[in-house]
Amino acid sequence: MTFEHFSIGVGVALLLLMIPAMCRIVMGPTTMDRIVGANMVGTKTTVLLVIIGVIFGKVDMFIDFALTYALLNFTGAIAAARYLRHKGRRGIVLASTSEESVCERA
Amino acid sequence: MVISFLSALLILAGLVFFLGAGVGILRFPDFFSRMHAAGKGDTLSTLLIIAGFALYQMRDLGDSEASVSAVLVALKMLVIIAFLYIASATSTSALAEAGWEDGNDPVIAPKHENRLAGPPESRTAAADLNRNSTHDSQP
Structure with a gap:
């Protein structure tokens, strides 16, 4: 068994192990759950691009795609976090001990 | 040969950690514990798998012709590892804070x-x- 066959097996295993994250994207009760699942799938797509490069023997080309995809995934996650953070409990910081925070939550 | 075995060991360890992350993101009861499983397991499994492939790129370093390209590719993989080591933790923190302010309890x-x-x-x-x-x- 060569390393390319092993790489194909690792890629298929990664694709099968992505299924729980995709289930969380489909059935996640809140929007943030879906974003977490999409972030996980995107991170694993970076690994899959490296594996595709190893299988085709062109790692020096696919490694740039993987690096770009990692950058885009990080930017997307940060953008989604910045977009969604001001929708709910506006102005309430974590571990707040002020009185009006509880009133504002209600 | 021993380097191929070591890289295969790293890659299989990464798959085990990714299995843990998948089970955690599917089974944990609330958003923050799912975030915990996704952040830790996803980051460590990605680092281990890419480190395994970077180690495999360095397997025939003794040959003088192809070694420069192989070292460059391995170096780029280490750049991906260093970037993900910072960026995954940052995005996990930002998403957890956004999830708290979005109203998750x-x-x-x-x-x-x-x-x-x-x-x-x-x-x-x-x-x-x-x-x-x-x-x-x-x-």
């Missing part, structure tokens, strides 16, 4: 109280809110 056992919700004299109202807002994520 942690699932808390009934004998404990939600200490993040407010001062001690108003914790009963906070507990009511917590119970009302997390009923959909409990079995």
Whole structure:
């Protein structure tokens, strides 16, 4: 068994192990759950691009795609976090001990 | 040969950690524990798998012709590892804070109280809110 066959097996295993994250994207009760699942799938797509490069023997080309995809995934996650953070409990910081925070939550 | 075996060992360890992350993101009860499983398991499994492939790129370093390209590719893989090591933790922190401000509440056992919700004299109202807002994520 060569390393390319092993790489194909690792890629298929990664694709099968992505299924729980995709289930969380489909059935996640809140929007943030879906974003977490999409972030996980995107991170694993970076690994899959490296594996595709190893299988085709062109790692020096696919490694740039993987690096770009990692950058885009990080930017997307940060953008989604910045977009969604001001929708709910506006102005309430974590571990707040002020009185009006509880009133504002209600 | 031993380098191929070591890289295969690293890659299989990464797959095991990714299996743990997948089970955690599917089975944990609330958003923050799912975030915990996704952040840790996803980051470590990605680092291990890419480190395994980077180690495999360095397998025939003794040959003088192809070694420059192989070292460059391995170096780029180490750049991906260093970037993901910082960026995954950052995005996990930002998403957790955004999830808190978006209105997600942690699932808390009934004998404990939600200490993040407010001062001690108003914790009963906070507990009511917590119970009302997390009923959909409990079995």
